[in-house]
Each structure stands twice: as C-alpha cells, then as structure tokens.
Amino acid sequence: xxxxxxxxxxxxxxxxxxxxxxxxxxxxxxxxxxxxxxxxxxxxxxxxxxxxxxxxxxxxxxxxxxxxxxxxxxxxxxxxxxxxxxxxxxxxxxxxxxxxxxxxxxxxxxxxxxxxxxxxxxxxxxxxxxxxxxxxxxxxxxxxxxxxxxxxxxxxxxxxxxxxxxxxxxxxxxxxxxxxxxxxxxx
Numbered sequence: 323x324x325x326x327x328x329x330x331x332x333x334x335x336x337x338x339x340x341x342x343x344x345x346x347x348x349x350x351x352x353x354x355x356x357x358x359x360x361x362x363x364x365x366x367x368x369x370x371x372x373x374x375x376x377x378x379x380x381x382x383x384x385x386x387x388x389x390x391x392x393x394x395x396x397x398x399x400x401x402x403x404x405x406x407x408x409x410x411x412x413x414x415x416x417x418x419x420x421x422x423x424x425x426x427x428x429x430x431x432x433x434x435x436x437x438x439x440x441x442x443x444x445x446x447x448x449x450x451x452x453x454x455x456x457x458x459x460x461x462x463x464x465x466x467x468x469x470x471x472x473x474x475x476x477x478x479x480x481x482x483x484x485x486x487x488x489x490x491x492x493x494x495x496x497x498x499x500x501x502x503x504x505x506x507x508x509x
Contacts, residue, residue, distance in 0.1 A: 331392070333440040336403070336433065338392045341380045346370075348393060348402045349377040357426040358404070361459035364485040383409055389449075391421055394437050403428050406437035408445055408454075416452040417493075418445055434464075438472055446499045453496060457482060457489040466490065473502050 329337035341349070353359055353376050356367045365372070384390040389408040396403060406422035420441055422434050445451045456474055458465035459482075474492035482489040 329395075329397075331440055331444055332397060333436050335397055336437055336440065337395045337397050338406070338437075338440065339395075340384050341377055341390060341393055341405075343377070343381070345393060346374060346377060349373050351402065352404055352423060352425055353377075355426050358423055361462045361465075362423075362482075362484060364487075380405075389418065391423065394433070403433050404437075406434070406441050408441060408449075411455040412453075416450070417455055418449070418451050418453075420445065420454045420456050429464075435468055435471070438468065442472065442494070442499065446496055451496065454494045454499075455491065456494075457491040459485060459489060460487060473498055 328339045330340070331338040350370060350373045353368050353373045354370070359368055360366075368376070380390040387410050389410070391405040391407040391409065393405050394403050395401060402425070404422065404424040406420075408418040408420055411417050411419035420438065422437050422441075424434050424437075442454065445454055454474070456469050457480055458469065469492050472494070474494045475498070476490060477493045478491050479488035480491040481487070
C-alpha cells in the first residue's frame with residue numbers, strides 16, 4: 323500500500339508513482355490478468371517471467387526517458403488500480419504515446435478517463451510535449467470511445483507487433499489540448 327507522500331502526481335481519486343522491483347506482485351495482478359492484456363498482447367496469459375520483463379521495461383523507460391506507464395492507486399485506500407502514463411513515440415517531434423491499463427475489477431468506474439486526463443495535463447503542461455499519440459486494439463471499443471471523448475483525432479491504422487494487427491491510431495496536438503482547456507474553463 324502506498325502513502326500519499328509516495329505520489330508525484332495526483333488527481334481527484336488517483337495517485338501516481340513509479341514502478342520499482344518491489345512491485346512484481348502488483349504487476350502480476352495487472353498484467354497477469356488476461357482480461358487486461360488480451361487487447362494489447364497476443365501471447366495469451368502472461369507468465370510470471372513475462373510480467374517481470376514488462377516491469378523491467380517500464381523501470382528502464384523511466385530511467386532512460388523519465389516517463390513510464392506509472393502504477394496508479396486509489397488515494398482513499400491505497401488500492402492498486404493499474405497503470406497509466408507515457409512512453410517515447412516520436413521524440414524528434416516531441417510526441418509521446420499515452421496509455422492506460424486498468425485492472426479488470428475496476429473497469430467502468432471512470433478511472434481510465436481520470437488517469438488519462440491527469441497524464442495529459444502532465445504531458446502538455448509540465449513536459450511541454452507537442453502531441454500525444456494513442457492506439458488501441460480494433461476490438462476495444464471502450465478505448466476508442468474514451469480517446470474520442472478526450473479529444474484525440476483518428477489519423478491512421480498502425481501495425482502493432484504484439485497483437486499482429488493494425489491498430490486504429492490517434493493524435494492529440496498541444497494546440498487542440500489548449501483549446502479544449504479554454505472551452506472547459508469558460509463553461
């Protein structure tokens with residue numbers, strides 16, 4: 323369980339911190355759930371070793387780039403909900419990829435939307451990225467609907483090796499984000 327002082331980023335209900343090697347059990351609870359991974363990893367249920375490798379990759383991304391798909395927790399209880407964050411996509415153009423994985427027991431409670439909004443604010447307002455890329459499995463209508471609701475615009479289908487499929491892909495530019503914020507603040 324995390325304390326609020328562990329979080330570098332918070333939203334109304336969520337706290338974000340970085341992954342560590344002590345988090346293998348949390349990672350297994352998330353990426354060991356085939357309901358969570360089936361739409362972004364075509365290997366079926368992930369073994370403990372595959373989950374460990376995924377955790378190591380997130381830790382390495384944080385070390386190398388200062389970003390990762392950070393673990394997220396309920397502020398009220400410290401319960402682990404999943405992860406949300408960034409990874410490098412097109413560094414030369416200052417575009418990061420946004421993503422979120424929510425534990426299946428916490429679906430349909432608004433956590434993905436809240437986490438995504440917090441990550442978007444962090445990326446645009448703190449890191450000053452020029453854009454955020456996002457993609458989703460063609461069968462994941464929930465992610466499609468959420469990305470559209472968040473202001474992302476469909477740009478193309480992109481081959482995603484872990485599933486062997488072309489994934490619908492989206493972009494949200496900094497100008498679009500700033501304009502949407504203006505509208506929200508004036509409403």
